[in-house]
Amino acid sequence: MTTINRPSTDDLSKSLSGKIILATGAASGIGLATAKLFYSSGAKVIIADLGEDRLKNAAAQVGPECKHYQCNVTSWSEQVEMFQWIKDNIGSPDIVFCNAGIDPELKAIASDAQETKAAEKVAYNYLADEYEDGSSTLKQPPSAVMDVNYRGVEYGVKLAVHHMRKADGGRIIVTGSANSYFPIASSNMYDASKAAVLGLMRSTAARQDLPAAGITISMLCPSSTATPMIEIVPEEAKAHVKMSGPEDVAWAVAYMATAPAQDVHGCAVQVKGTKLTEIEKSYQSWVTPLFYG
Template identity: 35%
Template sequence: MPQLPRYEYTGPVDCSVPPDRKVLKDKSVIITGGANGMGEATARAFAAEGAFVTIADLDEIRGNEVAAELSPNAQFVKCNITSWEDQVAMFEAAIANSPHKSCDIVIANAGISRASGDDLWPLDDPNEAPVKPKLNIVNVNLIGTMYTWKLAVHYFRKQPDTDDRDRCFIITGSLVAWIDSPANWQYTSSKYGLRGLMRTARRNSHEQGIRINYVAPCYIKSAIRSAAYEAELISKGVEFAPPEDVAMCMMKLATDRTINGHSLMVTPRTVAKEGFKDVDMDDHADGYFKRNQEVQLNIIGDKWEPGWSKARTLEGANLRKA
């Protein structure tokens, strides 16, 4: 497997160094939510460099159109990421049809926003029975991405074990994982949760030769929004970034094997001339949080290896005696 060092904070990623595009040739890349928007832009960018891209999405019409345009460097697989079976089929197709029968880069991009409806937000009639909310946004954004992570780990470990193979997992998160976003309860919670997955997985990911990173887009231009709504957002201070800058951020992470455990933020060019920068807010330099982080790493020393079980840990042994 790829040999990676244990995660250690060494400062922010230097985003001024351009991606080494040539290393993408013949790599197998899975992009969930790859038929539209940021996912489509990323699929196009990677395929243009010779990567074989599996575009996974529910939008069959657009997904097949994009895959046909990018042929022979792309295929479309219909996939609902809340379905474990759909995702298994996605990974199997990616490996079966890629040049080296591999799975090198997985971009967990699929997600939905509060535009689909957030059932946590409505106020129910206090004189009536409470209404159980549907947690569709959490199920897609968080649970679906956890499925993608679990399967990526499995299929990464099955790929050809050669020096040129990478095991790279990228999560599409959001800037709201660092700021408050009123009335955006499920979406914000899910993006915080995904950031938490990255931050905790990075502590063991080297043991399986896997890199995991988080991409936090700001407001990105999208054909899904109406011109009127976009104009309203601009009038309230929103600066948009193009989806192509998301693609370049993904490419930076996918091509630089020294980057693990970082969050990169896609920003307007007025903020970062490359269109993205390291958030640099996922580590503690000193104080109480740093001390407790060190203690937590000492308490939970579990190795990420075959045969692990709760019963083998000190905590599990103590539970058995209780």
């Protein structure tokens, strides 16, 4: 594993000034912190999320020139329209940060007694014995977590590559998780979705046509981060892990957006507190001989 130093603010300004970045799931948390960092470095920032009012408020926090676009990332047609709008009105994005994500399973471990009943619902625990009203038919688990966390990333990556091929290449950064590598018993669907994001990044990075087009893809791998998504988690549970702030994670995104292409293509950067560590290339150097040696 390789410890990574944060880029300097001067280096960020030199690398990002005038660059166009799209960040999804950016009305709060990691996406918003990243938008602020990139905007302060001179980038042209577009944030995407659900909720027009939330987006307007977030854009105002980023800066007066920040653009926003309301988009449900699970909709292929909405993402197509968003990318086309950006191209027509601002230009082809140089950096695409596919960050939107949800984790409803966290509700099942909430400290409030009423909330803990969520563990009896398939929306929060896919193995729950919940039945359709008035019948003995088990309820089907919803697909929302996979739709947002994986399918939304798949759509974003495809559209980013499509537009970047026609331009001068670019950087694609997808949000995985520590859960991409390390499973948590209470987060089955979230873990599965983030493992799928890792698999998508790995296999897409292995293609020869992306580097040939000047395109890199890499993965953000944050550990527990103090975002609105985890506010429901009991404080005693948070006390046992090293927390990162959204701003800490934004620096990892900045590294993947600006470091030399050969250093970041196919990489995964773990964020734990303020420490940044590249973990994927070390993992690949260990596991590849087991299958191909």
